[in-house]
Amino acid sequence: MSEILILGGRVVDPASGLDAERDVLLRDGRVSAVEKPGVLKGVAAAEKLDATGCVVAPGLIDVHVHLREPGQTYKESIATGTAAAAAGGFTTVVAMPNTVPVNDSVAGLEWMLDAARGSVVNLLAMPAATMGSMGVDLTDFSALRKAGAVGFTDDGKPVLEDEVMRAALTAAARLGVPISQHAEDTRLTGGCSMNAGPVAFRLGLRGMPVEAEARIVERDIRLLREIEKAEGLRPHLHVQHVSTARAMEAIRAAKREGLHITCEVAPHHFTLTDEAIGDYDTHAKMNPPLRAELDRAAMIAALMDGTADCIATDHAPHAPHEKEQEFERAPNGITGLETALGLALRVLHRGQGMPLLRVVELMSANPSRIISLDGHGTLRKGSVADVTIFNPATEWNFAAKDSRSKSRNTPFDGAPMLGRVQATICTGRVVFRG
Amino acid sequence: MSVATTRKAAEYAPGSLLTIENLSLEEVSAILAETARIERLPHAERVGMLAGRRVALLFYESSTRTRTSFELAAKSLGATTTLVSDKSSSIEKGESLKDTGLTLRALGAECIILRHPCSGAPFLLARMTGLPVLNAGDGMHEHPSQALLDLRTILTRLHGPAAAVTARPDSLASVTVAITGDILHSRVARSNALLLPKLGARVLLCGPEKLLPETALGLGGGVEIVRDFDAALKRSQVVMMLRIQKERLAGLELDLADYVARYQLSRERAAAYAANALVMHPGPMNRGVEIEGEVADGPQSAVEDQVRHGLAVRSALLVRALGAGRFESIRV
Numbered sequence: 001m002s003e004i005l006i007l008g009g010r011v012v013d014p015a016s017g018l019d020a021e022r023d024v025l026l027r028d029g030r031v032s033a034v035e036k037p038g039v040l041k042g043v044a045a046a047e048k049l050d051a052t053g054c055v056v057a058p059g060l061i062d063v064h065v066h067l068r069e070p071g072q073t074y075k076e077s078i079a080t081g082t083a084a085a086a087a088g089g090f091t092t093v094v095a096m097p098n099t100v101p102v103n104d105s106v107a108g109l110e111w112m113l114d115a116a117r118g119s120v121v122n123l124l125a126m127p128a129a130t131m132g133s134m135g136v137d138l139t140d141f142s143a144l145r146k147a148g149a150v151g152f153t154d155d156g157k158p159v160l161e162d163e164v165m166r167a168a169l170t171a172a173a174r175l176g177v178p179i180s181q182h183a184e185d186t187r188l189t190g191g192c193s194m195n196a197g198p199v200a201f202r203l204g205l206r207g208m209p210v211e212a213e214a215r216i217v218e219r220d221i222r223l224l225r226e227i228e229k230a231e232g233l234r235p236h237l238h239v240q241h242v243s244t245a246r247a248m249e250a251i252r253a254a255k256r257e258g259l260h261i262t263c264e265v266a267p268h269h270f271t272l273t274d275e276a277i278g279d280y281d282t283h284a285k286m287n288p289p290l291r292a293e294l295d296r297a298a299m300i301a302a303l304m305d306g307t308a309d310c311i312a313t314d315h316a317p318h319a320p321h322e323k324e325q326e327f328e329r330a331p332n333g334i335t336g337l338e339t340a341l342g343l344a345l346r347v348l349h350r351g352q353g354m355p356l357l358r359v360v361e362l363m364s365a366n367p368s369r370i371i372s373l374d375g376h377g378t379l380r381k382g383s384v385a386d387v388t389i390f391n392p393a394t395e396w397n398f399a400a401k402d403s404r405s406k407s408r409n410t411p412f413d414g415a416p417m418l419g420r421v422q423a424t425i426c427t428g429r430v431v432f433r434g
Numbered sequence: 435m436s437v438a439t440t441r442k443a444a445e446y447a448p449g450s451l452l453t454i455e456n457l458s459l460e461e462v463s464a465i466l467a468e469t470a471r472i473e474r475l476p477h478a479e480r481v482g483m484l485a486g487r488r489v490a491l492l493f494y495e496s497s498t499r500t501r502t503s504f505e506l507a508a509k510s511l512g513a514t515t516t517l518v519s520d521k522s523s524s525i526e527k528g529e530s531l532k533d534t535g536l537t538l539r540a541l542g543a544e545c546i547i548l549r550h551p552c553s554g555a556p557f558l559l560a561r562m563t564g565l566p567v568l569n570a571g572d573g574m575h576e577h578p579s580q581a582l583l584d585l586r587t588i589l590t591r592l593h594g595p596a597a598a599v600t601a602r603p604d605s606l607a608s609v610t611v612a613i614t615g616d617i618l619h620s621r622v623a624r625s626n627a628l629l630l631p632k633l634g635a636r637v638l639l640c641g642p643e644k645l646l647p648e649t650a651l652g653l654g655g656g657v658e659i660v661r662d663f664d665a666a667l668k669r670s671q672v673v674m675m676l677r678i679q680k681e682r683l684a685g686l687e688l689d690l691a692d693y694v695a696r697y698q699l700s701r702e703r704a705a706a707y708a709a710n711a712l713v714m715h716p717g718p719m720n721r722g723v724e725i726e727g728e729v730a731d732g733p734q735s736a737v738e739d740q741v742r743h744g745l746a747v748r749s750a751l752l753v754r755a756l757g758a759g760r761f762e763s764i765r766v
Contacts, residue, residue, distance in 0.1 A: 204624060
């Protein structure tokens, strides 16, 4: 494999506590050297990348994406979704199982992870926790783990029943992987298409109360506690797309208690509120929905204080004809791979003073730990050569028409971004050039 | 910091009436003025105002008053109308609102009057077709023409016909309107609660929590929640009753007898607390549930006035939608 020499950049590597000007040498798919400027001057390398003015970070990792393959490739494929990921600076993505059919078997998982799918970056997957994500019978956790599963989730849906979630957390604990929970009490959200509150009232739409998210999170935390006590195991709950202050407060308390709980926040939940729906813009419709300002502020506070472990996009492509429907009928979800970094830097780094070290921690180091991805999330010598080079000062406007995704369902078309990816390197190969 | 994605009003064809929320007082005034002007026109002139113009009515929900009102208004101005209902069209085969709208446009429709069970549907239709769209009721959201005819009724009955020709910020100053019924699900309540305060009225929303959540206060200034119906009546010059569906009460676990005792406009209650108030109802009425028949048919009732004003107001709305009459200068 050829060498790449990255010169003149600022290495920001929270896992090794490094934020300094360093040159980086990649060789044979690994980080070969990270040295002060000048040290690597004489090294022969097939490719030299000029990273002047740029941050050189461990490749970004998104633990929550929907790639729509198999079964819905009219709106995204593994190839196009991962191309969008690479453009957004991601070198690893974790695919959710709500494909058609649901990814709940070893055959399905192996098919999805096969190189023939043409993934541009490292593709991992969390298969369903229950058969068909119906919430009744657990899938074969052990066999799926052996086949490469990095966790289990019924995403799109919650694992609702106490006993099923208890069994899932227990089984996953024995294998050392998390249950990634879409926390929604669907008994409280029937017919709802946005957040409950004055905006929903004004728009004449049924709204999901914050309790619908908080109650499931609180229930799951109780199960963690019970399993630790009863089984002597340490189950890992990863709460997906947290959107409410109340759920985040429960997570904060659970962490203080020492339970093994992690969580993710999506960029739209720290950037927008339910006011963004405006004149019934279905590009502002997703689940969990955009919430009130106090919830958005709580998401930001959690990202700042460590209660939130990572940023995950919940990239959810949909075709135009699907989103061009009446608001309550349109499917939930927006794309997000190519706007995550730009929003994180604009809203959190510039807007809230979050240090770049913490941004990279949220988008690389922590996600790698959540899914126990050894050798990733860091630029320590010997680690996998997954690198994201981005200019943290570039101000630009995202244009949906330029997206590498098949779909254009985003509320951020024309929105201002801060920071732009210059190059994405995956296992020592450049997979995107800005 | 929130990035809003609200489209500017300019994205919808002028002449559309999608919401009261986005309707300025000046526009309300212009509509009232044109309503009066058309009403006074000799028949021969009126019947030629929209001669040869094509209006499509797209009704996904059944309707007596609104549909007939718009149809008759259009025909009385000389327009050609066509009605597409979901029960007798390809909508039954799953054809989308977008495609239905584009088809109507291709068939020559110059404006579409839409009634739809989904809140926000008129926006979608307006965006997809670029045609002027008149919202004839979208889900729980708004029923703008109803609020305008209610306004004309109130102004005429309280202050006389001359007062109903214009809308000023103080046209309804010192007027309090109590709106009672299933407010949570009522587009009529929302539109009225948004319109009446623009003219200085105070709106009292009445009902139990399950039919009237506190989030209703988000409708804006001039809107109050009053749980005690009698107290609300004592303060009001206008009482607007909204239909209560028995099945909905049951679904929300509300006792019908209890509801009637607390919130029905009975003859007794009207005599005790609202003896001089104007009584209104958009229809259809569930006599014996939200209102007693005697009150609905009594001297205080303006129910038939409402229907008459509806025809007049909708005539003006059609003229506005098609850029005719005093609205000719507004290019579609």
